[in-house]
Amino acid sequence: MEPSVFRSEGPPVSSTPLTSDTAATSTLGAIQPVSMSRYDTDFQGLSDDLGNSFKRYGFAVIADHGLDEDVIQAAIADAKAFFALPEDVKRAYHMAGTGGARGLTPFGTEAAKDAKTVDLKEFWHTGRELPAGHAYGKYMRANLWPTEIEGFRDHLYGMFEALDALGRKLLKAIAHYLDLGDDFFEDKVQLGNSVLRMLHYPPVPLDAPGVRAGAHEDINVITLLLGAEEAGLQLKDAEGQWLAIAPPPGALVVNIGDMLQRLTNHVLPSTTHRVVNPAPERRGFARYSTPFFLHFNPDYVIETLPSTITPENPDRYAGKSIMAEDFLMERLKEIRLI
Ligand SMILES: O=C(O)CCC(=O)C(=O)O
Numbered sequence: 001m002e003p004s005v006f007r008s009e010g011p012p013v014s015s016t017p018l019t020s021d022t023a024a025t026s027t028l029g030a031i032q033p034v035s036m037s038r039y040d041t042d043f044q045g046l047s048d049d050l051g052n053s054f055k056r057y058g059f060a061v062i063a064d065h066g067l068d069e070d071v072i073q074a075a076i077a078d079a080k081a082f083f084a085l086p087e088d089v090k091r092a093y094h095m096a097g098t099g100g101a102r103g104l105t106p107f108g109t110e111a112a113k114d115a116k117t118v119d120l121k122e123f124w125h126t127g128r129e130l131p132a133g134h135a136y137g138k139y140m141r142a143n144l145w146p147t148e149i150e151g152f153r154d155h156l157y158g159m160f161e162a163l164d165a166l167g168r169k170l171l172k173a174i175a176h177y178l179d180l181g182d183d184f185f186e187d188k189v190q191l192g193n194s195v196l197r198m199l200h201y202p203p204v205p206l207d208a209p210g211v212r213a214g215a216h217e218d219i220n221v222i223t224l225l226l227g228a229e230e231a232g233l234q235l236k237d238a239e240g241q242w243l244a245i246a247p248p249p250g251a252l253v254v255n256i257g258d259m260l261q262r263l264t265n266h267v268l269p270s271t272t273h274r275v276v277n278p279a280p281e282r283r284g285f286a287r288y289s290t291p292f293f294l295h296f297n298p299d300y301v302i303e304t305l306p307s308t309i310t311p312e313n314p315d316r317y318a319g320k321s322i323m324a325e326d327f328l329m330e331r332l333k334e335i336r337l338i
């Protein structure tokens with residue numbers, strides 16, 4: 001999970017003015033979209049292109065993702081309706097002290113690790129619905145469902161399931177790229193502790209301090225992000241330059257998280273990214289985006305893949321295998337939330 005999920009009160013907001021330090025320093029080498037329609041016709045080529053994009057940037061842009069547009073639009077419409085509710089109504093769905101794993105994390109709550117300002121966002125989290133009495137119940141909180149928006153549960157969970165299924169297809173292509181056997185990830189993520197985050201970045205006043213989302217890495221396996229065509233998302237490339245990710249309308253952005261970086265001994269990197277504030281003419285517009293943080297099953301043990309250990313890339317985690325749930329907890333301790 002992305003670290004900021006679990007951050008509670010952020011440090012006080014400073015009045016640092018926004019400067020050009022949020023500008024992308026490079027637009028060269030923009031990430032070429034890869035069409036998911038090749039999944040059934042050219043799986044090898046798709047897996048090569050995806051894998052190479054991940055290896056180079058930690059990110060890939062997916063065109064023709066095949067997700068049902070009605071499912072996406074229904075979930076986004078409900079999220080917008082929820083965010084438009086009065087603040088006190090929304091706050092009834094804030095589970096204070098739980099690190100924001102489910103329900104609402106209100107505006108102004110979170111800051112990226114070591115950031116001086118809070119992120120300019122609010123978001124809603126939906127997690128997996130486990131079969132009743134399932135052993136993983138001890139790791140996953142129950143979902144919250146607002147009663148104010150009719151259909152919210154069906155629509156949001158429909159989106160969760162669609163992204164979960166697409167994420168597993170992407171993992172097949174990644175497993176293929178890594179020569180692991182295409183089904184390698186199947187029994188390791190099928191009941192993963194995954195989270196769908198519906199994000200709302202309100203319009204940004206000209207004098208607003210901070211950025212929409214400070215620089216961070218995602219903790220999970222892979223992240224599937226819709227809605228990033230409203231500008232702002234940037235990644236830090238291998239040379240340390242900020243590169244704007246400008247996906248075509250409707251495209252899906254996918255990135256590698258820390259858990260997959262660790263499993264692959266950094267062959268697939270978990271890349272630092274952020275969401276900067278809009279140009280003056282777009283400041284009056286809200287931004288809605290929807291990352292799906294795909295996680296391992298909580299009891300999956302992450303142990304460096306032997307095939308990723310070479311003389312040039314020795315095992316960075318020798319003797320340090322760790323259960324996915326413990327990895328998550330370790331990261332939460334690092335950001336002082338537990
Ligand atoms: O809103 C976006 O485009 C990206 C959000 C993100 O990186 C995150 O929530 O982890």
Ligand SMILES: [Fe+2]
Pocket residue numbers: 002216217218273
């Ligand atoms: Fe992120």
